[in-house]
Amino acid sequence: MQKSPASFGLNAVPRQFSISTGFVGRLAALLVLLLTLSAVLGACGPNPTEQSGPTPTVSSALKIQTALVNLFITYQTAPGTDEDKKNAAIQYARENQILNAKDEAVFELTIEPAEREKPITDKVNSMGGKVRNVAVMDGTVKMRISVPVDVFLKYSSSANKDNFLADLAAFDGVKYIDLINSRQIQELQNLPDSPAALEAMYQVSRNEGVRLMGADKWQAAGFKGKGAKVGIIDGGFKYYKKFLGTTLPADLEIKDVDEEFGGSGVIDEDVHGTAVLEIIYSLAPEATFAAAAIDGSDGELKSAIDYLVAQGSNVISVSLGGHGSAGDGSAPIDRYIETVRKTKGVVFLFSSGNEGSAHYTGFFNPDTQGFHQFLPGVTRMAVGNARSTTLPTFFILNWEQWSLPRSQVNDLDIVITDQDGTIVKSSSDSQSVRPPAEQVPFTLKSKGLYYIRVRQKPGTPSYTKPFRVHLFGHNTTFQFIVPQMSVADPADSKGALGVGAIQWQEDKWAYYSSQGPLPDGRLKPELSAPAGVTSRAYQEEGRDVFDGTSAACPEAAGIATILKGANPALSADELEALLKEAVKDLSPAGVDYANGYGRLSLADLQPAQGIKPQGKAVAAPTVNTANLQFPILVYNGYPAPKVEDATSSKVGAPTPLPTRVGRPQDGATDDSKPDAAGKINPTPVPNTVAPTKSIPGPSVSPGAKTTPTTGPDLPPVNNVTFSDNFKDTTSGLPNTGNAAYANGSYKLKAGPNQLTWSAYPPSTVSVSDFGAEVTAQGIGDRQGLYGIVFWYTDPNNYYLLSVSGTGQYQVSQYSGGSYREVIPWNTSAGWKAGASNLLRLVAINSTISVSLNGQPGKAGQAQGQGSVGFAAGSYGNSVEATYSNFKLSSGK
DSSP: OOOOSOBSSSSOBOOSOOOOOBOOHHHHHHHHHHHTOTTTTTTSSSOOOOOOSOOOOHHHHTTBOHHHHHHHHHHHHOOSSHHHHHHHHHHHHHHTTOBOTTSEEEEEEEESSGGGHHHHHHHHHHTTOEEEEEEEETTEEEEEEEEEHHHHHHOOOTTTOOOHHHHHHTSTTEEEEEEOOOOOOOOOOSOOOOSSOOSOOSSTTOOTHHHHTTHHHHHHTTOSSTTOEEEEEESOOTTHHHHBTTTBOTTOOEEEHHHHTTSOOOTTSOSHHHHHHHHHHHHOTTSEEEEEEOOSOHHHHHHHHHHHHHTTOSEEEEOOBBOSSOSSSOSHHHHHHHHHHHHHOOEEEEEOOSOTTSEEEEEOOBBTTSBBOSBTTBOOEEEEOOSSSOEEEEEEEEESOTTSOGGGSOOEEEEEEOTTSOEEEEEOOOTTTSOSEEEEEEEEOTTOEEEEEEEEOTTSOOOSSOOEEEEEESSOOBSEEOOTTOOOBSTTSTTEEEEEEEETTTTEEOTTSOOOOOTTSOOOOSEEEEESEEOHHHHTTTOOEEOSHHHHHHHHHHHHHHHHHHOTTOOHHHHHHHHHHSEEOOSSSSSBTTTBTOEEOOTTSOOOTTOOOOSOOOOOOOOOOTTOOOOOEEOTTSOOOOOOTTOOBSSOOOSOOOOSSBOOOTTOOSSOOOOTTSOOOBOOOEEEEOOOOOSOOOOOOOOOOOOOEEOOOOOOOOSOSEEEOSOOTTSSSOOBTTEEEOSSOEEEEEOTTOEEEEEOOTTTOOBSSEEEEEEEESOOSTTEEEEEEEEEEETTEEEEEEEETTSEEEEEEEETTEEEEEEEEEEOTTOOTTSOEEEEEEEETTEEEEEETTEEEEEEEOOOOBEEEEEEEESSSOEEEEEEEEEEEEOO
């Protein structure tokens, strides 16, 4: 199986993506020369030195992914005999997923217009290559090419001596030449074993999701999927014949699409698909099954869909995804799925991806040298490998300019350095021709630590409008993490339902599960389902559990199959509506970015033949993502973020931030009121989160509905269990950049429309009932906020007391991507503008009370447990808050 960076469910992956790998030093310089683009790698290595060799023209070279061009550079520049050069090139090709098991170079052409397919096929054949597959989707032609490695390396055009790729790129109709981004099967690694396997459910596989989702009740009533046909697309069905008639249907046949297309075949590549089948069979054992094995590329995925539709599949489950497109359903494969859904009535379920801990997003914010600032002044993001073995991975840079003409797209590069700042790999495709995306295949050494940097290509125009960048990793944890907006494609397709993961033992969102919304503002995923379930198939590999959204997707497909069997007359729209009703609403309440409509559950539905939706599922809201920002988790498993001495911000964060909970207004005495334009202004969303706790972390239990009351006259905090005079810089808070100790005080700085915060590690401070007080000064108007962060467990679960510089105060809960008011905005009569003020917060028996300078305020109802810290926020210009004399008592 020829594998390129990709994944099935866990760690959503690249598809139709420009994989490019820069070379360090001399090779990087050679690439610059070969492409005749002196500026392309100028930011990524030493000055070029002149070398000889084939030099494609600029126009054709820009079409070729640099990882492919580097193969020829390796061949030409390796020392030794011709055989030595060949072996060096083959080794490079294997490391970068260019060769298949037959020692053929395999790559993909994008062809426009479609009428050029026949002459390009003839051209490839005349060059000694072979066309393995052609897929036409929405007017775009994807052509897979395989070439024996000897022919590929030694080919020389009779007309101009161009190498194989350069000669092909210059041919009319060839738009791009890319690696084939075949999705790999990748599950979560190094997780603790699950608890002892539960008693057998309906099937031997012991899928805990059967009982958790209430499917056992339906099975007992005779609803086991009879009358429905379910299709499964995956990258491997290893051992499946061993389980036929036990944990799998006895009459199952699997089509190997990859073998059909001239590949080496993938059925025996991995046990992943067998585990997927096992889950669906444990839920709907009387359904009819069909399955197809693919390498994960768009062409094979389309062919597998066509095959399963021809087999009559009503439901299709696909535990794979990628990040090689705009992520808004506009890719050709996304639109093809949408067309099949509309014309054939098939319900598609795709895993949403697993970048909950391997995704960063933020608006491009370059320093004076063009390097993006992940945090103010911080232009590199750590990523490492704590394992005792090497870790193959990849890093994807993707930015939201897909709909712009190529002439207006900014040209960004991604650079990987070691701890000393030496460049070890990079990707520098030209966005004047190619899409706004870069990718670096990479191998993390054992115990290795590296840094990712993003830079505007030197000599290219700077941006004029704010745009958001995304970074994705595979099977890794980033230093700066944003779970939101990380949903993979094709789960983004308007014709598919995305499925997120919950850990079945706790029935809570799994930290790795990708969240929405999509860049176009649509809700994804729509559903969530159990993961981490017992797997008989994986026991053959020495593991007990099947984890990730790869497992959640077939759980959802099994429920869909049961419902379709209960009413075979259900249309695709009706079945989708019924799935959105058959859910348990998890925290936060309502439709949310993590779980969509909720975790699938048949527990509250009575088994019934002919069941139909009741119209209870309201339309999901669409949000305006133009300026949407989310909290950034700084993972403390890496060295503290370092502010670069030579950097300074050119631009501030885009404004305004999304409306969540109203900001304080002049004279506020109750809930926030609209401004003159009729809009409720937002509370700042954190853009800098201090190192606190390693992920995953438990979620905060949602509090009761707000019932504002007048709080008691709060006495000073007694029975102090923890205090901080901020003279000891090791007391637990970060001490760098915008959060620093200052000899008896602690200072937090916040840029325009930002919220900066710090929290003590839970090993230092973790409370339920508590009293806290701190003196604050430095902010003098309502454009800035002081804050006490409390019941903090992770950046998606915390409470926040906000106090403006003029004495308005509010308490809110942040959970699952949205804020909820606990105490609405009010104005304190005891506030001293421009002076030091004492902030006091008490939580006793689920009642939260606020006092400012001894003047009691309103109270609200909520409960939780977690760490405590401080915040500073700005609605306008930058602010600096100074805190002193912190005291904390825990217990009632």
